[in-house]
Amino acid sequence: MAMRIETLETPVPVIDLDCVERNxxxxxxxxxxxxxxxxxxxxxxxxxxxxxRQIDLGACGITCQKLGEAEIMVExxxxxxxxxxxxxxxxxxxxxxxxxxRARIGVALDNPLALETVARAAAASGAPIRVLIEFDSGNxxxxxxxxxxxxxxxxxxxxxxxxxxxxLMTYPSNAATAVxxxxxxxxxxxxxxxxxxxxxxxxxGAWSAHEIAGLTEVRVGTYIYNDRATVCSGAATLADCALxxxxxxxxxxxxxxxxxxxxxxxxxxxxxAPDIGTGYGALIDYPEAVIERLSEEHGMIDLSACASRPxxxxxxxxxxxxxxxxxxxxDAVAVxxxxxxxxxxxxxxxxxxxxxxxxx
Amino acid sequence: MAMRIETLETPVPVIDLDCVERNxxxxxxxxxxxxxxxxxxxxxxxxxxxxxRQIDLGACGITCQKLGEAEIMVExxxxxxxxxxxxxxxxxxxxxxxxxxRARIGVALDNPLALETVARAAAASGAPIRVLIEFDSGNxxxxxxxxxxxxxxxxxxxxxxxxxxxxLMTYPSNAATAVxxxxxxxxxxxxxxxxxxxxxxxxxGAWSAHEIAGLTEVRVGTYIYNDRATVCSGAATLADCALxxxxxxxxxxxxxxxxxxxxxxxxxxxxxAPDIGTGYGALIDYPEAVIERLSEEHGMIDLSACASRPxxxxxxxxxxxxxxxxxxxxDAVAVxxxxxxxxxxxxxxxxxxxxxxxxx
Numbered sequence: 091m092a093m094r095i096e097t098l099e100t101p102v103p104v105i106d107l108d109c110v111e112r113n114x115x116x117x118x119x120x121x122x123x124x125x126x127x128x129x130x131x132x133x134x135x136x137x138x139x140x141x142x143r144q145i146d147l148g149a150c151g152i153t154c155q156k157l158g159e160a161e162i163m164v165e166x167x168x169x170x171x172x173x174x175x176x177x178x179x180x181x182x183x184x185x186x187x188x189x190x191x192r193a194r195i196g197v198a199l200d201n202p203l204a205l206e207t208v209a210r211a212a213a214a215s216g217a218p219i220r221v222l223i224e225f226d227s228g229n230x231x232x233x234x235x236x237x238x239x240x241x242x243x244x245x246x247x248x249x250x251x252x253x254x255x256x257x258l259m260t261y262p263s264n265a266a267t268a269v270x271x272x273x274x275x276x277x278x279x280x281x282x283x284x285x286x287x288x289x290x291x292x293x294x295g296a297w298s299a300h301e302i303a304g305l306t307e308v309r310v311g312t313y314i315y316n317d318r319a320t321v322c323s324g325a326a327t328l329a330d331c332a333l334x335x336x337x338x339x340x341x342x343x344x345x346x347x348x349x350x351x352x353x354x355x356x357x358x359x360x361x362x363a364p365d366i367g368t369g370y371g372a373l374i375d376y377p378e379a380v381i382e383r384l385s386e387e388h389g390m391i392d393l394s395a396c397a398s399r400p401x402x403x404x405x406x407x408x409x410x411x412x413x414x415x416x417x418x419x420x421d422a423v424a425v426x427x428x429x430x431x432x433x434x435x436x437x438x439x440x441x442x443x444x445x446x447x448x449x450x
Numbered sequence: 451m452a453m454r455i456e457t458l459e460t461p462v463p464v465i466d467l468d469c470v471e472r473n474x475x476x477x478x479x480x481x482x483x484x485x486x487x488x489x490x491x492x493x494x495x496x497x498x499x500x501x502x503r504q505i506d507l508g509a510c511g512i513t514c515q516k517l518g519e520a521e522i523m524v525e526x527x528x529x530x531x532x533x534x535x536x537x538x539x540x541x542x543x544x545x546x547x548x549x550x551x552r553a554r555i556g557v558a559l560d561n562p563l564a565l566e567t568v569a570r571a572a573a574a575s576g577a578p579i580r581v582l583i584e585f586d587s588g589n590x591x592x593x594x595x596x597x598x599x600x601x602x603x604x605x606x607x608x609x610x611x612x613x614x615x616x617x618l619m620t621y622p623s624n625a626a627t628a629v630x631x632x633x634x635x636x637x638x639x640x641x642x643x644x645x646x647x648x649x650x651x652x653x654x655g656a657w658s659a660h661e662i663a664g665l666t667e668v669r670v671g672t673y674i675y676n677d678r679a680t681v682c683s684g685a686a687t688l689a690d691c692a693l694x695x696x697x698x699x700x701x702x703x704x705x706x707x708x709x710x711x712x713x714x715x716x717x718x719x720x721x722x723a724p725d726i727g728t729g730y731g732a733l734i735d736y737p738e739a740v741i742e743r744l745s746e747e748h749g750m751i752d753l754s755a756c757a758s759r760p761x762x763x764x765x766x767x768x769x770x771x772x773x774x775x776x777x778x779x780x781d782a783v784a785v786x787x788x789x790x791x792x793x794x795x796x797x798x799x800x801x802x803x804x805x806x807x808x809x810x
Contacts, residue, residue: 403538
């Protein structure tokens with residue numbers, strides 16, 4: 091029997107499958123048009139079914155942010171995975187080796203210790219592992235700062251048994267990315283090192299990836315759902331947002347105040363940059379409402395500026411600030427089509443941080 | 451074979467069992483000394499084993515923040531549960547009824563629709579459900595604003611078949627709590643309604659709960675582990691903190707910068723109040739370090755002020771800002787004793803938001 095979304099218990103993340111399909115297709119078409127490889131980041135959805143659809147539409151492989159995600163995806167049959175995080179330590183090497191035996195694995199890194207992990211894994215597995223050198227395009231996160239540092243690391247990678255230097259990687263893609271690539275190309279060429287892949291990331295900048303000379307690959311995660319941050323960046327419209335958290339007004343302690351059953355354990359505490367927007371998400375049907383404060387299970391909403399106001403017991407739809415952390419908070423998501431519930435999917439790659447082996 | 455904590459893969463939350471025992475005992479002793487009932491909030495740990503220990507030490511029952519937590523706890527054999535959240539809707543009533551058939555259930559609420567849910571559940575189960583009227587002691591979250599509103603709701607509760615008005619509830623306990631209780635007592639007495647329970651909450655204020663005249667019950671969650679917020683409030687010392695996230699320095703992109711493998715999906719984005727402290731947690735061994743920024747799996751640390759600085763590949767221990775949201779992000783926690791791993795416990799009541807019934 092068909093079940094309407096409105097009958098689902100709250101709080102619940104609901105994903106519009108048609109909107110997902112449009113988002114996936116649009117990005118793949120963009121990449122195809124500009125001869126860019128698309129390597130979707132599965133950290134956003136953590137769902138093998140959506141990763142499969144991304145591959146079927148033309149993605150060259152997938153991106154994972156940690157071994158636990160990659161393990162679930164290899165188990166689900168994916169055979170080309172880039173891990174964009176420096177892995178350090180014996181246990182990581184062991185797990186990486188296990189993956190390399192089953193799939194084509196790449197790792198992005200910015201330091202010798204992470205390279206050592208890859209080299210150990212390659213030696214242990216007997217399978218080659220490709221390495222991308224991460225450079226900092228201004229995000230001040232991970233990434234080497236100079237072409238010289240990138241070259242030194244690339245040389246070490248190429249010299250390591252079973253490791254293959256494949257190119258460069260950064261997050262996010264931007265103007266500085268193009269500058270770094272332009273500077274790196276002749277230096278690497280002179281050193282006899284071919285830069286096959288230049289992988290750039292981030293949904294907001296994705297639509298201008300073709301303007302970055304030398305970029306070969308687009309890594310994007312958020313584009314599958316989009317969120318308030320994506321909309322505020324101009325990279326998507328509200329109609330492109332595929333995931334909403336449905337919540338219920340559980341208290342109306344005053345004329346201008348409402349409390350919903352979605353707090354930081356449902357929406358996360360991620361905020362937008364202060365100059366972009368306030369609050370912990372946007373109420374689709376009450377655009378002037380501000381989710382001004384969260385506790386773990388309560389969301390406190392200021393309705394002062396609202397022309398109309400939700401009643402006690404009313405259901406509201408929230409566009410989250412940052413969708414990648416929202417799916418990570420839930421065991422399952424409801425998927426829908428034409429307002430009807432089409433399934434309840436466990437977030438397969440949500441939890442795993444550590445190998446099963448440490449289970450005592 | 452004994453396994454040292456240092457051999458656990460990172461990132462991993464590690465709980466010191468001896469510290470937990472001290473924290474549980476100290477709070478129970480305090481409550482016993484002042485003839486206050488202790489009703490621990492399990493939202494912090496979500497672990498039946500710790501809830502069992504809390505009961506064994508003398509707690510009168512437990513507190514849950516949502517039905518999913520209560521369902522796990524009833525399944526684990528707990529028979530006295532207070533749910534401190536207004537439940538609204540048919541599905542919630544059905545689930546509440548199922549609980550009421552198996553355990554003594556109380557619900558705190560602040561509005562007629564939530565009372566209707568309780569009344570439906572009581573009618574469906576045939577088991578009495580007690581109700582506490584929540585009042586606002588200044589937190590501006592849920593809770594009625596006036597004694598008159600509390601009385602009206604208490605009267606409705608008492609009039610509903612199967613529902614028993616039991617008293618008042620607030621969060622947090624503070625000076626305003628005492629004022630409200632003092633004002634309510636004569637008004638309720640005149641109306642012929644006995645206030646049996648007055649339940650106050652919050653770890654920071656717990657140690658002065660005995661100064662609040664009329665309070666009968668202490669609801670606390672964080673005290674089992676404590677966290678950076680508790681330490682900053684003065685309610686605990688660093689030695690009282692039982693849970694730390696162990697992480698690894700995975701990149702050192704500059705002299706004064708380190709990146710660890712713990713981001714918002716490990717530590718949450720919860721901040722302290724700006725006047726209390728900056729950053730997303732405290733590095734125990736590098737107190738001057740500031741975790742200035744998180745992305746999902748990266749934690750960016752500013753080491754400018756540090757006398758000594760962690761090396762690439764080094765393990766660091768982080769005291770989280772808010773421990774309740776940290777355990778909620780993990781499938782399991784490692785427990786330890788004397789530096790050795792004593793187990794890996796699944797966070798049993800972590801995920802459940804909805805009834806199993808909606809699984810399609």
